[in-house]
Amino acid sequence: MAFISRFNxxxxxxxxxxxxxxxNPYRWPMLAVSVLPIITIIGWAASESxxxxxxxxxxxxxxxxxxDRTDAQIAASNAENQKMKDLREAEExxxxxxxxxxxxxxxxxxxxxxxxxxADAEAERAAEEAAKQQRLxxxxxxxxxxxxxxxQQGSQQ
Numbered sequence: 462m463a464f465i466s467r468f469n470x471x472x473x474x475x476x477x478x479x480x481x482x483x484x485n486p487y488r489w490p491m492l493a494v495s496v497l498p499i500i501t502i503i504g505w506a507a508s509e510s511x512x513x514x515x516x517x518x519x520x521x522x523x524x525x526x527x528x529d530r531t532d533a534q535i536a537a538s539n540a541e542n543q544k545m546k547d548l549r550e551a552e553e554x555x556x557x558x559x560x561x562x563x564x565x566x567x568x569x570x571x572x573x574x575x576x577x578x579x580a581d582a583e584a585e586r587a588a589e590e591a592a593k594q595q596r597l598x599x600x601x602x603x604x605x606x607x608x609x610x611x612x613q614q615g616s617q618q
Contacts (some may be wrong), residue, residue, distance in 0.1 A: 526538075561579075561582075567578065
């Protein structure tokens, strides 16, 4: 019981009212200054924005292939795609060679030693290919074959 009587705000409110009723020229400014921190805290807490976590997106898979395809249909599709890839690579190689020939012609007309420049470029391409081959061997072991080696062995058989 002593706990309830000890924290009863009735006596505090009565004391505040008896002091506030006394004629004092500073009572209204003091009341404003006293209430200002509480209003500031309540205003800050009320203006705080809290966002909930967004919902996980719903994933819809779009399939372009028939899920009931047979292995033969898959193999035929893969063979057709490989043929298209080979044609694309052959066209890129042809265009690169044509571009090199145009640059050689331009270089010869400009007075450069195009044979020396071509030999340097070939050496650089060979070094890049050797570095690529070395990285593949390091990554897959020295007994690993590249797709070019497998293709050469397949054509020899």
